Amino acid sequence: TVTNATVVSTPQEGNLVIQGKHRLANEIERIVQEHLQYVRESVSHGWDLIHQEGEMKVYRREVEENGIVIDPLKCFHTIKGVTGHEICRYFWEYQYRMEWETTLDSTKIIEVLDPDTVIFFQLHKRVWPAAQRDSCFWSHIRCISNSEEDQPTWLVVNYTTPHPLAPIKSPQVRLVANVALICETIINEPPLNPQDIKRENLECKLTYVALINPGGWVPSVGVRNVAKREYPRFIKRFTSYVVDQTRDKPILF
Ligand code: 18C
Numbered sequence: 001t002v003t004n005a006t007v008v009s010t011p012q013e014g015n016l017v018i019q020g021k022h023r024l025a026n027e028i029e030r031i032v033q034e035h036l037q038y039v040r041e042s043v044s045h046g047w048d049l050i051h052q053e054g055e056m057k058v059y060r061r062e063v064e065e066n067g068i069v070i071d072p073l074k075c076f077h078t079i080k081g082v083t084g085h086e087i088c089r090y091f092w093e094y095q096y097r098m099e100w101e102t103t104l105d106s107t108k109i110i111e112v113l114d115p116d117t118v119i120f121f122q123l124h125k126r127v128w129p130a131a132q133r134d135s136c137f138w139s140h141i142r143c144i145s146n147s148e149e150d151q152p153t154w155l156v157v158n159y160t161t162p163h164p165l166a167p168i169k170s171p172q173v174r175l176v177a178n179v180a181l182i183c184e185t186i187i188n189e190p191p192l193n194p195q196d197i198k199r200e201n202l203e204c205k206l207t208y209v210a211l212i213n214p215g216g217w218v219p220s221v222g223v224r225n226v227a228k229r230e231y232p233r234f235i236k237r238f239t240s241y242v243v244d245q246t247r248d249k250p251i252l253f
Pocket of ligand 1: 133
């Protein structure tokens, strides 16, 4: 659905469709730019490597706000045989979510803001003894071209937003999410003709960052244990899911 689009007739170009801005356009622009800055910051002082497996490295910084754990998380991984567009597409698209997400009871789209931006409402699995969490966030996918020669960077940002179709209903607690998946595609030993690029030439450099506020008190040790177990599990399961799904399909650049 294209919202706020206006059709204008001009003598030179005929009919022009001018895409109007929706109500969250400015916020999305700001948060996307923040992530593009944040992704370049190195993990040095204060970041602990909490998991390493093959090419995957997961770091976190221990941070508490009023006694609530809000540890930022950063994960780096390199995946062979897929493009950044493919990784981001499978992460963003609603239809694949329940096939790789193991921490959800349900997910649904409650609004489409433009062809690249939707609003999700999700119910997360309950972790005893904490109350069940839900979330409501806009989800935006974008391609950023760096230069004519380089492969573009793809990214998805999921960012909490309130919505009249998703009121907070006790006993659920609304978590606050600011998540980004940023992917670059590397073409190894590029053939002279770009048409000859095969999956074996492809490598995707992935960065995943998550800033989650549980939205209410949960035992610190419990949250940190769940996070330490679940983030690496998600990265492994999700990336191997995309490799399996795309193996025999044409490459999506
Ligand atoms: O990014 C991911 N998924 C996206 C699509 O769903 C989306 C999700 C954003 C919200 C992520 C927050 C998840 C917290 C869920 C709590 C319950 C999970 C435990 C289930 C155990 C069986 O961007 C991939 C998300 C991968 C999530 C890994 C879990 C991280 C846990 C972090 C702790 C946060 C505290 C929440 C309170 C839980 C009570 C102990």
